[in-house]
Each structure stands twice: as C-alpha cells, then as structure tokens.
Amino acid sequence: MLEVKDVIIRLLVSVLLSSIIGLDRESINKPAGLRTHVLVSLASTLIMLLSLYIADMNNIGYYSDRLASQVISGVGFLGAGTIMRRDKGVVTGLTTAASLWAVAAIGLAVGAGFYLGATLTTGLVIITLNIFQRFSIKLSNRRSRNIFNIRILSIDKPGQIGKIGQVLGDFNANILNINLEQAEKGLIAVNMEVAIEKSNSIMEVVNNLSNVEGVVEIFQYN
DSSP states (O other), X not given: OOOHHHHXXXXXXXXXXXXXXXXXXXXXXXXXXXXXXXXXXHHHHHHHHHHHHHHHHHTOSHHHHHHHHHHHHHHHHHHHTTOEEOTTSOEEOHHHHHHHHHHHHHHXXXXXXXXXXXXXXXXXXXXXHHHHHHHHHHHHHHHHEEEEEEEEEEEOOTTHHHHHHHHHHHTTOEEEEEEEEEOSTTEEEEEEEEXXXXXXXXXHHHHHHHTSXXXXXXXXXX
C-alpha cells in the first residue's frame, strides 16, 4: 500500500524533472512550454499512482498495464497539436511533440517509483535537446551550403579586410573562420573558411575577390 509520503514525493519529483525539460522548451518559445510539460508529467504520474492503488486494492496487476498504455496513446494526440506544416512544406514542432511524449514516460516512471530511470532519461533528454541541436544545425548548414577555404594575399592597408568582407556579403556568404598573418613586406595573408549558398558559384566569388583593389593573389581549396 502506498503511503502518503510516497505519493507526495513522487508527485514533487515529477514536477521537478518535467520542469527542467519544460524550461528548455519555454526558453526558445516553443508552443508547449513549462506548464504543458509539467501538467503532462504530473498527470502521468498520478495515473500510474492510481494504477498501483487500484491494483493494490483489488490485489491484481491488470489495471497497472492498461492505464499506463492509455497515457502513451493519449499524449500522442496532444503532441500532434504542436506539429505544424508551413507554406514551404517545412514541418515544425516534431521535437516538442517528442519531448511531451518523453515527459509522459518520465511521469509514469516516477509514479512507479523508478527514480533512477526517470532521472537519467531527463538528463539525456536535455542533452539531446541542446547538444545534439548544435550538431544538427552544423550538418544542416553544410548540406545547404558550399564550404571552401581561401587564402588571399593582399596589400596591408587600412580598410582592406572590410573590402573583402563587402564582396563576400554581396554573395550572402558567411565567414566561418578567419586568420591573418604577415606575409612579405607590405603584404598580409588572409586565410578564411567561407560558406556560400549552393546557388552561388565559388569561382564567381573568387573572381570578384580577385578584382578587389590591393588583392595580389588568391588561392582556393576545399
């Protein structure tokens, strides 16, 4: 038989773990934020506690499995409400829907007293939402852009880097990395890693850079 303190602890742990994930979603203005995640987890925990209570009262384990499975199905409909398809065919909200589903599972685990699994899963969800997102952005940028390296040998004079940057800006190019070093007397070497849209030509960018006044030589390599 569940004691009162067990019920209170499990409900509070559910609020704590789900709020960690909810705050992450709230911080980037997702449709399902702190309150939604906490409510989903809290309700899931209560349903699991109810399952255990019914099973204990009737001395059977049947209701425990049935009610828990219905939680997972029900959250699927809630998560679908966060998924949107925009005009250009881009689908958004899938990650938030998945986080709601994960929070429901965490709530069920807490309700069953499986604190270790619930806590570890919460940590892994936060890692997935943050660290993995950075890798996803980098991979997305590389798929949609051409990444190349150039070395520009130029006369060392004020405003020269600005002129080079202006040309790259005209092609909507991003400088991912830049390094300056002194070359021969009066010259400077500019080493850059540049990303441009795939619709643009790398050679066209290089040719325009070579026309910048003061640029002596350009080397381009991948």
